[in-house]
Amino acid sequence: MGSVQTDTLELPQPWIETPCVHSSALSKIAGCNIYLKLDILQPSGSFKSRGIGNLMVRAVAKARAEYGPDANVRFFCSSGGNAGLACATAARQLGYPSSIVVPTATSDYMVAKVRALCDDVYQQGDNWAAADKYLRETVMPSPSDMQTGSSGSIYPVYVPPFDHPDIWDGASSIVEEVATQLNGAHPDAFVCSVGGGGLMCGLMDGIDRVYGVPKSADSPPITKILAVETKGADSLMASASAGQLVTLPGISSIATSLGCVRVAEQTYSWLKQRPTAIHPVVVSDAESVNAIVRFLDDTRLLAEPACGAALAPVYTPVALSSTAPLKTTTLLRQKLGADMSDVAWAEQNIVVVVCGGSNISLEILAEFRERFGV
CATH class of the missing domain: 3.40.50.1100 (Rossmann fold)
Structure with a gap:
């Protein structure tokens, strides 16, 4: 690859x-x-996989450049399904955890695929916009939790499905x-x-x-x-x-x-x-x-x-x-x-x-x- x-x-x-x-x-x-x-x-x-993967690779490179190889990166993605699956797939390959929020309309079949790759999956909201709001306001850490990105704190990376x-x-x-x-x-x-x-x-x-x-x-x-x-x-x-x-x-x-x-x-x-x-x-x-x-x-x-x-x-x-x-x-x-x-x-x-x-x-x-x- x-x-x-x-x-x-x-x-x-x-x-x-x-x-x-x-x-x-x-x-x-x-x-x-x-x-x-x-x-x-x-x-x-x-x-x-192309766009989501590209964003995630660049984010990891930036985190390591700022905080060293032990930067505690975590990816946060809202998605109708495929972007979340791409995020979870890439996160596993890169060796970092991810949190995924999908709308309630997402099929059980698709949710199961995401859960197979990611332990932190939520279903919230009628559509992607509502799922994204839940991700930003509830799942992602607050600014006070984003300290140095080094061991013991989180370097959060927001992964949008298309707009970046x-x-x-x-x-x-x-x-x-x-x-x-x-x-x-x-x-x-x-x-x-x-x-x-x-x-x-x-x-x-x-x-x-x-x-x-x-x-x-x-x-x-x-x-x-x-x-x-x-x-x-x-x-x-x-x-x-x-x-x-x-x-x-x-x-x-x-x-x-x-x-x-x-x-x-x-x-x-x-x-x-x-x-x-x-x-x-x-x-x-x-x-x-x-x-x-x-x-x-x-x-x-x-x-x-x-x-x-x-x-x-x-x-x-x-x-x-x-x-x-x-x-x-x-x-x-x-x-x-x-x-x-x-x-x-x-x-x-x-x-x-x-x-x-x-x-x-x-x-x-x-x-x-x-x-x-x-």
Whole structure:
């Protein structure tokens, strides 16, 4: 898995380079070149290992630089599930304890996975925001307890699930890997799921760093992003429609890992800065479940519905136009290639970030299939 070099020490790297593979099955459905960035293979089961791991490694390096190798680091994370699992996974590898707070909506199945890695897990609040408040106000030590970070006192590290530059920087490594793995082929677009937007922010940072910054906000984008949410967890689309950051009243989607009632300010800022590059889209829970069922058949990989959101545009048929309702295309082409000829669309290279997620099993999938008739 490798290690991260700092100025004074090496630390284990809690994430891995994942394959980016061409999928003949999905390419045939989409009518263009579909590449799958398989972050479902990360140590924690999701892309969260990149950003969360990057933040935690940097925090440990900082603590040791300030207080020496015996700094009493402890990680504190609030999460809908996958970020907490990434935190607990990385904390074990780095050799430090962690405390995780998840909402009451988090499934028993997911909570059990986190508890298997972390002895200090709490379920509080109806959503992530409420869980985060409980973490900050009740679980984390008060300022008076944060003395020197040395033996006998705690050096607390707050680990947010998506809203931190170190998290975005870790997620941006996806673009760097893809640039190498595509052997010179340029990705015309990335497709990603959006909860709070940490992955999207990382992709935007990586695209700017690897492929260059557009001359202006209205310049043709070098690489687009299709930012996908599920209905009932669509805080980015709500903000885009309102022209300002919007806080949803609650989360009603089964994709609880996308259950953020308000995206990060940086997520919305990217949308405002690059209106031609970022294309928000919302899919239904049923479309997400259909996508993970078909993806399982096509690849033998099982992803949770939050990841199914990113896969759904490939599998979801839509009417070609209002004048030809019986002729269909895919949601992916409608959003990214509606004005292209078939020949031009066939040459597009689209990278779908298979972000993974651990809140799924065959039993849970069977329940979703029955519920949505998939």
